[in-house]
Amino acid sequence: MRIPRLIKQFVIRAGAMFVVKLIGLVGRVILTRIIGAEGIGLYQISYSFYGFILMLTSGFPTTLAIATAKAPKQGWGFLKIVSLCLILSCGLLSLGVFWNSSDVAGFLSNPGLEYGIRSLSLSLFAVPLLGLVRGYLQGLKQFGIIAFSEIVEQSFRFVFMLLLVGQFLSLGVERAIGYGLYGTFMGAFISFSMLTIFISLNKETISSYRSRDSFITLSWFVRTSLAISATRLFIPLSEFVDALLVPNRLVAAGYSASEATAIYGVIYGMAVIVVYAPTLFTGALSHILTSHIVAEWQKGDKRKFISICNTALYTCWLWGGVTGLFLFVYADELSFYIFNTDSASHVIRALAPIPLIVGFREISTSILWAQDNRKDPFFGLLSGIACSIIIQYFLVAIPGFGYKGAAIAIIVLELVASIWNMKVLRNKEVAFKGIVKPLLYDFTFGICILLGMINLFQGSEYIMNLWRFITITMLYFMTSGIYIYLRCIRKIL
Structure with a gap:
């Protein structure tokens, strides 16, 4: 029974990855046809900055998944501790990027990026927390809900983005892209809300995994997270x-x-x-x-x-x-x-x-x-x-x-x-x-x-x-x- 279950988990994961990327591809094509070459250039540069900053915290979800798989009780504790740390650090980072969006746009040599950078600053607070919750559920082998949450996030992200861009295109392509990028936060917020509701409604099922723990130190967790973040x-x-x-x-x-x-x-x-x-x-x-x-x-x-x-x-x-x-x-x-x-x-x-x-x-x-x-x-x-x-x-x-x-x-x-x-x-x-x-x-x-x-x-x-x-x-x-x-x-x- 174990081998079919593993294959099923990998198929679910790979299928979700395919659907998410397909939605992203279709959304990007529609967005490109709406805003043109210069607009998609602004979008791409803004996302490059956002993706780079986001990867600084990318090691925490993977490390939490490993820690939860080895020690489920400690995984729950790490989830609470790291969540608090991310709320404080990512909150400050988000505010810093928001207040200095014009300076960041100047550093990127394009003042028109200010609106996009300002919109994505809110996502720098929400997306790391979403990734952390997914990492915890991954450690508990809840691959189905993780895959569904990824599809939901990507779908709502592009739906909101395309609607906002179309609504504000009359204000100019720079502002339209800026408002449209709020869709990234909206998709992450909806997905995060769905996962937290899932955890709260399935406490007894999830708690059944909390057995046979092995001790994991906080220093191991930090070192592993930093190593994975550096690699990615x-x-x-x-x-x-x-x-x-x-x-x-x-x-x-x-x-x-x-x-x-x-x-x-x-x-x-x-x-x-x-x-x-x-x-x-x-x-x-x-x-x-x-x-x-x-x-x-x-x-x-x-x-x-x-x-x-x-x-x-x-x-x-x-x-x-x-x-x-x-x-x-x-x-x-x-x-x-x-x-x-x-x-x-x-x-x-x-x-x-x-x-x-x-x-x-x-x-x-x-x-x-x-x-x-x-x-x-x-x-x-x-x-x-x-x-x-x-x-x-x-x-x-x-x-x-x-x-x-x-x-x-x-x-x-x-x-x-x-x-x-x-x-x-x-x-x-x-x-x-x-x-x-x-x-x-x-x-x-x-x-x-x-x-x-x-x-x-x-x-x-x-x-x-x-x-x-x-x-x-x-x-x-x-x-x-x-x-x-x-x-x-x-x-x-």
């Missing part, structure tokens, strides 16, 4: 550096502040969303397979371990190749029909390899983590971020090279991290020779299918008809999906 800080730090560096280097290249914000919005608010969308599949697959990979490694069944790893790598690479080809060929249609502009098409085409590279990075990171190797993925990602920053600083400032420079920096970040993992895996049990040759055959299959559909539905117009594009998309991914299932997925299942 790199991706938000990278995004925050992008938000600081790219617009400033574009200004150095001769663009105005408004033009630089619009270009940043096209790259990171439009193109990046599209090219990273296929990684929802690889992320969910990696999340589900982690438990299987860990189980086989701990049992010492190297043959089964290598088989699952190679099949997972093969699946991610094949999916990345299929989606990358589609992004490259239909970048114009994707940009036009999703964002109602063709300005993101050349960036989408330049970033078409991203699903392939990210798919490998995610699954290879899971394999290394299963082997208790957290150092190499960490240093690989850190090296990628460092290379990306250097490229952004020099290439984005070259006149006329802004889009290309930013795209190269994004690809280099993912590529360096992936190559680092590949180098480590080649020195371990996982082999690549057996999957490279079939992968070339499968790429050929994907190209043939795509070329066949292009010839079958060929038209004379520059941007093909919407229904023709939808038909090609459905047929291509239906055919590719069946092929991937027969070649890969059924072997894992």
Whole structure:
């Protein structure tokens, strides 16, 4: 009974993650069509600052989950103690950001960000508390209510955001974004209220987990929280550096502040969303397979371990190749029909390899983590971020090279991290020779299918008809999906 329960928990978690990201993707697309490139640039920069500050407390929920799983009674005590600390510290932080929002906007080199920073300051108080409650419930294995709360939060966040932006758009895009970002607090508040009601109504059920405690010291809790926060800080730090560096280097290249914000919005608010969308599949697959990979490694069944790893790598690479080809060929249609502009098409085409590279990075990171190797993925990602920053600083400032420079920096970040993992895996049990040759055959299959559909539905117009594009998309991914299932997925299942 234990193994099916674990699989069910991981499926619930992965499914919720997929739905949450899908809601976010749809919401961002609608928001982009309402506020345009400059507006989504302001939104993206504001969220980069918010995400960076929020990650300072990201270690507490995970540590509380670990502590609660080991010692449920102490977990309840830690929840109360840490909640009080977060109420005081995050309350002061929220007030500080609110009062100094104009200074923060000046630091980010765009006074128009003041309204967005001021709105998100309220979320800096609510979201850490929400994360802490989720961490406590995670330690008690209440995965269903956690998944539901994430979907509720994301849904209400974007519903309120889109309604507020539409209501206040007449005041200007800067104020509309500012008011719209209050949706982040509203979504977090509704989700937090739901979880606290759930805990209060299920005290007896939850209390049944409070047995066989092991003693956990407060110093261990603090050290572990700080270590996890430091590890998770790199991706938000990278995004925050992008938000600081790219617009400033574009200004150095001769663009105005408004033009630089619009270009940043096209790259990171439009193109990046599209090219990273296929990684929802690889992320969910990696999340589900982690438990299987860990189980086989701990049992010492190297043959089964290598088989699952190679099949997972093969699946991610094949999916990345299929989606990358589609992004490259239909970048114009994707940009036009999703964002109602063709300005993101050349960036989408330049970033078409991203699903392939990210798919490998995610699954290879899971394999290394299963082997208790957290150092190499960490240093690989850190090296990628460092290379990306250097490229952004020099290439984005070259006149006329802004889009290309930013795209190269994004690809280099993912590529360096992936190559680092590949180098480590080649020195371990996982082999690549057996999957490279079939992968070339499968790429050929994907190209043939795509070329066949292009010839079958060929038209004379520059941007093909919407229904023709939808038909090609459905047929291509239906055919590719069946092929991937027969070649890969059924072997894992």
